[in-house]
Amino acid sequence: MKSNRLMIFAGVVLLLLVLSGAAILQAKNSIKLGLDLSGGVYVLYQAVEAEDTGGGDKIDRAITVIRNRIDSLGVSEPVIQREGDDRIRVELAGVEDQRQAREVIGTTAMLTFVGPEGDVILTGGDLKDAYATFDSRNRPSVGLEFTSEGTAAFSEATEKYLNQFIAILLDEDVISAPTVASVITDGRATIEGNMSIEDARNLALMLRSGALPVNLIELETRSVGPTLGQDSLNRSVRAGVAGLILVLLFMLVYYRFFGLIADVALVAYIAVVFALLTAINATLTLPGIAGLILSVGMAVDANVIIFERVKEELKLGRTMRTSIEAGFNNAFRAILDANVTTLIAAAVLFRYGTGPIRGFAVTLSVGILVSMFSAIVLTRFLLRQAVRAELLRAPEQTGVRG
8 A cells, every 4th residue: 555655745746847847848839938038129109190180999990000011021910919008019920021021011001092993992091980880681890981082082982992892902902802792982992791799899909000100100119139138048058047946946855755746746837837828829028038037935834834834733642634734724823925016916917017027927826826826736736646655654754853
């Protein structure tokens, strides 16, 4: 029976280590790196409308145009975010031709309506509004409203191209090509088709983006070379690995067998954190790495609190099994309070911070949540298995002295 329990314990530990190693290697190959780790271009814009055309979604429209333009550069996973009421932050990791990227981003979008023979019927200036709506059959569609000049030109075009298509282009890319079903003279048209309400909203947003001139004033530009980014990554990895090794050695020397259990749980913790960051498609930055390292310290801190409570119970003469259960129960409130207060701080950083600050908050929050699971559930499970296998009997194995 003892031999079977020992084999179960050894198998569980080995399985945890193997799965953790595989998860870390997978995350290493697939996790996205931020601008400061891979190099690229950072640009901060202020969006200013050329005229007061109304509408509260000018930043969303500008972001849509910028995203469409960046896609043409072949940049994977660009970061395009709103900052405040009228600013847009753009991060293009891995971009080498910085001048081309800035030129492409900053150019005003061009919206055109083109007939089947290629002649331009209308431009974005002739479109007054575009919005998601429903047709007579209650299907999602896009409603268009033209200016007075656009109404006349569109009426003439629909009469000329009846039962033919009119292509709608944004920056020379066809975003829709509806067929003219009737002559439209009132300046209001509907684009119908097999689309969802989300598709209709996105199409309307792209149309409004082209229709509304938005000037982008470049406020700040920074560039990080690929060599500098790689150097930052290498230094961060070395610092993280060195710190982790020191923590593992400290736990092993000070808490003995308890420290061995904590080290196994800590390796599993790191693997779960990286797996979750990869799953949520998070971008790892230097502040994010700092958040990870801080969360590792908090994970170890939770184990320290638990082990000290267990040692207190052992000093009172209680059995190992009873001491472990009592130690976890007594430490739970302190661990919960400490982690909840840190989560509140991380939530505030995420809510009011921008860019790298939010990345720090995300990695810190993920690390804290996983550390609670690692300390309270995984460490407890491993200790119970060790007691059943009679690997943990003497108080001296936990670092108790005297």
